[in-house]
Amino acid sequence: MPDLKQRGIAVYDWFEQRLGLGAPVIEAAEHEVPSSTSSWWYVFGSAATVVFVLQIMTGILLALVYAPTASDAWNSLQFLDHNVKLGWFLRAMHGWGSDFMVAIVLIHLAQVFLFGAYKFPRELTWIIGVFLLLLTLGMAFTGQVLRFDQDAYWGLGIGASILSRVPLLGGPLVNLMLGGPIIAGPTLSRFFALHVFVIPGILIAMVGLHVWMVLRLGINEWPMPGRLVKKSTYVREYHELTEKTGIPFVPDAAWKDAIFAAAIMLAVVACALWFGPFGPTGQPDPTIIQTAPKPDFAFLWIYAVLAYLPPSLETPVLFIAPVLGIGAMLLLPLLSGEGEKHWSRRPVAVLMIAVIAVTLGAFTRLGMYTPWSPIMDAWTSDPIPAAYLHSRTPLEREGAIVLQNKQCRNCHSIGGAGGLRGPALDSIASRMTEDQIIRQVLQGGGNMPAYGNALNPSETTALVHFLATLRGNNLSPAIDASRHMVLSSEQKTTPASGH
């Protein structure tokens, strides 16, 4: 045994003499960090790196089978799912790994922001981190395109339509993105190149820089309220702190990173096993228009925002908001490189994180059930509840048929079934008078098209009579306030004149 051990050391020395990498790597691993940073709050960066490595590995394995052409990509995904042993599992790992990576990168960003880690001398580490976030999102989007299904096809259409709104350069940018006049073979090929070569290459280089700077500048110490960052004294103070409380990163602090990374990997495996791979949804055939395209989870909030922007504001917001947002993130460490790090003394920072998190969460939630979209088959699938036809006149029942046939339910729900785009009609007559309903149906307005051309007079009459019976749980019907006043004043004056 000692012989074997000596052999091993001899082999290591042989390589070390030629490579010279072992000593600096060990030195970097054992470098001293302030003991306060051995915390479960400091594990997200390393976890993101580990998931990134998982993505590279699973990505290479998928590329062994995937056919990056518009005609075959979808079929090769089916082949991976059903014909290649464990192909479905690799696809699931890569898909769930992507969601986990986006989530961990966002949590890491929020953590270093709240801990003031972007302040002097770590400004550039933060700035590169912002690019890492953008590149991660770029990987998520291009990866969704490579899952070349209906969502991918129409997602490319949405991307091209957004680019086409760029003033002056819109047309050339769309051509550059699509690689041809339509979404087709060259489009998929260039997204394959982006997802597999261009973005990962930049990502690996920037992760290297990011980690290098963490090693060079030292990990951000646990912030203390009142301990202010000053450019003149910070480096000295940090070194004093490290000397006083320093512990070697490996193993004294790194075990938490390792355990968290293992837990995350297990979570990815569990999700992959339990939920399986994402899609692919229908074939990327534009002639199949019975589809409701949706982006992946990370982009649902953008999808929702695009539904709510008023038409006149859409283009300006689309191009000004990202510039302002990304610009603010890049400038943050340069404008606020000194001062307080602790979150308890930075209420605006805490508020910002809270507001942004709630906003993204709310829009993502909305994007999951898209209340703004008509439900295209509601008019043929959801019958009018029988209770709404009880003790109605034949004309009113005819109106219920008109309501169904004219596809009103694609946007309006009755009895809890139907679209959410327009208001529910269950108690419409308690909110609108008959006159108002007629006007709304014929002329449209608000967010409703005019149906004047689609309804003949008898249909309109029947429909309005039916709608006028919908008063929820027998609420009192809506009244025309002005007419009501005239009527009541007439009633008052009539007895007076009778006197």
Next chain:
Amino acid sequence: MIPSEQIPPSGPAVATEPAANHKSAGHSRRVFLFKLSLLLNGAVGAVLAVPILGYLLGPAVKKTGSDNSWINLGPLSDFPEGETRLVNYRNPVTTQWDGQTGDIPCWVRRVTGSTFQVFAINCAHLGCPVRWFAQSELFLCPCHGGAYYANGERASGPPERGLFEYDHKIDGGSLMISAGRMPTLANEARMESPLTQLDVSGSAARLAGVEQPKPRCSSCQT
């Protein structure tokens, strides 16, 4: 040479400075050659950049409309008057490996006789596929709920204009359209008609277009 001799020989500066001086002195020609090589490589880079950028930006600088050509959508008898039908065509510009993505659908509306309208499938908002609903006479978009009237005009929702229309003509009893490029706001006219959603005069005009609106309303109110 002279300044280095003037420095008093003390400390390690003496050992390094003459050596450095010696190197840089012997250098001037090498420095010049090195700069020349940088210049040469810069020139090579510039020469290389021309084909690289030309290749990369090739699709971008292509003229809009150069991909369009006339496509036969079928005989006029395929399109009954007053109906709007989905028609698929093979894009005139395709590659062998485009597969199904080279098949493009469009909506053909035959108003009367030889009056046609041919709408792109792509919503003017963000390009999703709009669906025609004959009963309510609306095109609806599944993505963000854009709605258009039978004549392609914007009805409601986020689109800022009506549906994109293809140029068309009737040739030898067949309907031909000029297509080939995905229609977007960049290559189609930006705005065709004013917004109707909040435009009171627009909706009033729309009401005026309704056949006999007054008798109907008076009958409703009875």
